[in-house]
Amino acid sequence: xxxxxxxxxxxxxxxxxxxxxxxxxxxxxxxxxxxxxxxxxxxxxxxxxxxxxxxxxxxxxxxxxxxxxxxxxxxxxxxxxxxxxxxxxxxxxxxxxxxxxxxxxxxxxxxxxxxxxxxxxxxxxxxxxxxxxxxxxxxxxxxxxxxxxxxxxxxxxxxxxxxxxxxxxxxxxxxxxxxxxxxxxxxxxxxxxxx
Numbered sequence: 001x002x003x004x005x006x007x008x009x010x011x012x013x014x015x016x017x018x019x020x021x022x023x024x025x026x027x028x029x030x031x032x033x034x035x036x037x038x039x040x041x042x043x044x045x046x047x048x049x050x051x052x053x054x055x056x057x058x059x060x061x062x063x064x065x066x067x068x069x070x071x072x073x074x075x076x077x078x079x080x081x082x083x084x085x086x087x088x089x090x091x092x093x094x095x096x097x098x099x100x101x102x103x104x105x106x107x108x109x110x111x112x113x114x115x116x117x118x119x120x121x122x123x124x125x126x127x128x129x130x131x132x133x134x135x136x137x138x139x140x141x142x143x144x145x146x147x148x149x150x151x152x153x154x155x156x157x158x159x160x161x162x163x164x165x166x167x168x169x170x171x172x173x174x175x176x177x178x179x180x181x182x183x184x185x186x187x188x189x190x191x192x193x194x195x
Contacts, residue, residue: 014180015064017076017188019127020055021120021170023148028054030166031111035150038097038109038161045155046108049148053185056092056120056146058173059127062136072136076175077189079130084191087126089171090119094148099158109151109158111166120146120170 023031028051035048061076093116099109124146131137175188
């Protein structure tokens with residue numbers, strides 16, 4: 001028999017924990033405007049990502065069917081503190097929009113870049129290595145290049161288009177609990193870069 005109680009529903013809730021960098025309000029507004037323009041120009045069906053959900057994906061931590069395990073959250077917090085203490089603030093630049101398939105949510109459109117993303121790649125690698133040393137391996141395979149998804153469920157894959165470059169200063173990173181199917185992100189902590 002299927003248990004439909006609130007407690008059972010909570011136990012079935014899928015949580016995706018990941019490290020990310022968030023934009024300031026001005027950059028978020030600029031990205032949302034760009035997403036709406038590209039969505040219209042390419043006749044994409046998905047809605048632009050809401051400003052409060054925009055982020056640069058840095059590193060997956062873990063996925064849970066139910067509440068995240070407290071020891072993994074604690075390890076992620078410890079690792080974030082260590083990495084933030086030795087990483088100086090940096091900037092990245094996104095200079096193109098790229099359409100590609102996402103196995104979980106269909107086609108998507110994302111902001112991408114080149115060499116200007118190298119400091120974010122190094123931060124990704126440091127986070128991934130520290131998580132693995134701690135016995136937390138939330139990401140199978142290779143890390144994806146740092147990017148910002150601006151339209152999910154785009155309906156079809158569009159090509160690659162140059163954009164007016166968007167500079168994004170990274171002065172901190174966060175641990176997010178993404179509640180699958182709810183389009184909701186819960187911030188579990190943030191760490192200023194101070195290396």
